[in-house]
Amino acid sequence: MSVDPKTIAALAAEYATRDPRDIVEFAIREYGPDIGISFSGAESVVLIDMASKIGGKFRVFSLDTGRLHPETLQFIDRVRRHYAIRIDVYYPQAEALEKLVREKGLFSFYTDGHKECCAIRKVEPLLRALKPLNAWITGQRKDQSPGTRSAIPVVQLDPTFNSAKHRLVKFNPLANWTGKQLWAYIREREVPYNPLFERGYSSIGCEPCTRPTNPSQHEREGRWWWEDETAKECGLHAGNVTKFQDGNL
Amino acid sequence: MHITMVKKRMRDGSDCRKCGEVTEHLRQRGFWDRIDAVVWAQEDDPTSPGVVLGERLGVETAPFFVVRDDDGETVYTSVLRLIQDRFDQADASTVEEALDVDPDDIGGI
Numbered sequence: 001m002s003v004d005p006k007t008i009a010a011l012a013a014e015y016a017t018r019d020p021r022d023i024v025e026f027a028i029r030e031y032g033p034d035i036g037i038s039f040s041g042a043e044s045v046v047l048i049d050m051a052s053k054i055g056g057k058f059r060v061f062s063l064d065t066g067r068l069h070p071e072t073l074q075f076i077d078r079v080r081r082h083y084a085i086r087i088d089v090y091y092p093q094a095e096a097l098e099k100l101v102r103e104k105g106l107f108s109f110y111t112d113g114h115k116e117c118c119a120i121r122k123v124e125p126l127l128r129a130l131k132p133l134n135a136w137i138t139g140q141r142k143d144q145s146p147g148t149r150s151a152i153p154v155v156q157l158d159p160t161f162n163s164a165k166h167r168l169v170k171f172n173p174l175a176n177w178t179g180k181q182l183w184a185y186i187r188e189r190e191v192p193y194n195p196l197f198e199r200g201y202s203s204i205g206c207e208p209c210t211r212p213t214n215p216s217q218h219e220r221e222g223r224w225w226w227e228d229e230t231a232k233e234c235g236l237h238a239g240n241v242t243k244f245q246d247g248n249l
Numbered sequence: 250m251h252i253t254m255v256k257k258r259m260r261d262g263s264d265c266r267k268c269g270e271v272t273e274h275l276r277q278r279g280f281w282d283r284i285d286a287v288v289w290a291q292e293d294d295p296t297s298p299g300v301v302l303g304e305r306l307g308v309e310t311a312p313f314f315v316v317r318d319d320d321g322e323t324v325y326t327s328v329l330r331l332i333q334d335r336f337d338q339a340d341a342s343t344v345e346e347a348l349d350v351d352p353d354d355i356g357g358i
Contacts, residue, residue, distance in 0.1 A: 005312050005320070005321060021268065038357050040358060043350055044357075062356060072304060093343070093344060096344045100332045107260050113351055114352070115353070116348070116349065118352035119347040119348045119350070119352055120344065120347065121349060122252045122347075122352060122358060123352050123355065124343050124346075124347035125349035126347075126358055127346055127347055128343055128357070131294045136357075138356060138357020138358070140356035140357040141358060144356075147290050151304075151307055152307075153307070156307065157323075157324075159307050159308060159354070160325065160326050160327070160350055160354055161308070161330075162290075162323065162324070163314075163323065163325065163330055163334045164318075164323055164334050164335070165333075165334050170357070172357065212356050221296065234257055234265045234266065234268065234312075234351075235301055235309060235310050236257065236290050236299065236300050236303040236304075236308065236310060237309055
């Protein structure tokens with residue numbers, strides 16, 4: 001089974017106000033076993049918890065960039081054991097990574113920006129992870145980044161990787177949940193979580209590119225803090241981006 | 250099949266950096282004539298057609314392409330993917346593909 005691409009927008013509207021578990025259930029029913037949950041070692045564990053309780057066939061994959069915190073790696077393995085699931089871990093292509101490090105060193109992102117490093121350490125393995133799939137499930141939420149994620153639908157044709165040759169649907173069941181709702185779910189159901197959250201991290205990525213935030217800061221301020229968000233020249237909303245000032249939007 | 254390219258025009262009238270690079274990429278490979286229309290997203294003008302189209306399709310950065318055919322509408326944010334998908338070119342390597350997309354556009358990883 002799979003969803004007709006022409007009906008995706010209507011489906012997104014129909015499921016927009018539904019519980020995330022309904023969306024996960026629908027996604028697995030329609031696409032299992034050719035659907036994968038993207039597990040970054042952070043809050044997306046909630047999706048694994050939901051899917052495990054719903055049942056059915058689904059895959060779980062993680063991207064080990066080689067620069068994750070040890071706590072994140074330990075957490076990924078803890079989740080694997082806790083839910084008794086297989087997690088397919090994808091690594092950067094050695095040749096491309098060695099070339100990047102040889103030419104630009106281990107910390108090029110501090111001077112050249114994070115995009116090239118992310119492309120090699122994260123996007124390329126993601127491309128391989130998505131290749132056998134017809135759909136994937138992510139934990140992205142609107143409230144993670146009001147500037148760029150405010151319009152995420154609960155289901156969409158993948159805006160980056162869908163093509164005529166490879167139809168790919170992206171489910172975002174948590175799109176309309178707030179961080180507060182997500183953490184209520186984690187606490188009420190005793191879902192395991194990454195210990196870095198207890199140390200002030202609100203967004204967990206690679207170790208050199210992530211830092212703790214204080215309560216008055218938005219979570220994306222803990223990522224790539226040395227880069228100027230407003231300098232994204234090709235952004236279609238660049239003229240509308242509100243610059244962070246004094247930690248507030 | 251009808252292909253629209255959405256480009257961003259800066260205040261000084263120039264293409265945004267990436268739009269310029271992608272246009273040149275298409276020209277050098279002889280594919281520029283395959284683009285049927287260019288729609289502009291004007292910097293600081295949220296009502297310009299390219300910005301409005303980007304909002305409707307959920308695309309955050311320029312350039313991007315909209316292909317309309319019997320199957321409906323397909324959006325491409327990667328020029329390499331457009332070329333291999335629609336112009337019957339050999340598939341690029343995953344590294345080339347990865348370098349061609351903006352990692353910040355990929356939510357959920």
